[in-house]
Amino acid sequence: MFNHAPHNYICPICLAVSGVENDKTMMKQADIFYRDEVVMAAVNSKFVGNNPGHVIIVPLEHFENLYEIPNEVLHRIVSVSKKVAVALKEVRNCLAINVLQNNEPAAGQHAFHYHMHLFPRFENDQLFSNMDNSRVAEPADRDQYSEPLKDYFKSHPITF
Numbered sequence: 001m002f003n004h005a006p007h008n009y010i011c012p013i014c015l016a017v018s019g020v021e022n023d024k025t026m027m028k029q030a031d032i033f034y035r036d037e038v039v040m041a042a043v044n045s046k047f048v049g050n051n052p053g054h055v056i057i058v059p060l061e062h063f064e065n066l067y068e069i070p071n072e073v074l075h076r077i078v079s080v081s082k083k084v085a086v087a088l089k090e091v092r093n094c095l096a097i098n099v100l101q102n103n104e105p106a107a108g109q110h111a112f113h114y115h116m117h118l119f120p121r122f123e124n125d126q127l128f129s130n131m132d133n134s135r136v137a138e139p140a141d142r143d144q145y146s147e148p149l150k151d152y153f154k155s156h157p158i159t160f
């Protein structure tokens with residue numbers, strides 16, 4: 001519903017879900033710190049302004065946006081977002097968390113596969129004025145954020 005993915009769209013998130021690493025997807029498998037049978041969570045390949053290492057949660061199955069994602073999948077994403085938010089509070093020692101989820105290009109959606117962003121917030125970080133100031137981070141720079149989250153979820157497994 002209200003779809004914008006072009007015909008024959010090669011979905012970068014579906015590639016990452018299926019374990020592919022190539023130039024069509026920026027996500028590396030090492031970015032993924034949580035996965036169950038419905039969703040996975042990863043450090044985003046793009047860092048925004050003064051808030052590097054923010055996280056996205058995605059459904060394993062392809063749905064373009066909030067309008068069409070099934071409720072049971074959305075419920076899982078929200079449940080996992082709660083756990084990931086608490087993990088970010090501990091691992092990043094952040095002041096606060098923003099949840100952001102963009103639908104359609106006019107709202108800033110770039111990858112046409114539903115994804116929920118979680119941003120750790122820091123003193124005077126100016127996140128919202130920097131939203132267009134993003135850069136693709138080197139995989140090694142992403143690892144410093146994904147590794148502590150992998151360790152966290154080893155000792156705090158999510159159960160439903």
Ligand SMILES: [Zn+2]
Pocket residue numbers: 011012013014015061062063112113
């Ligand atoms: Zn997809």
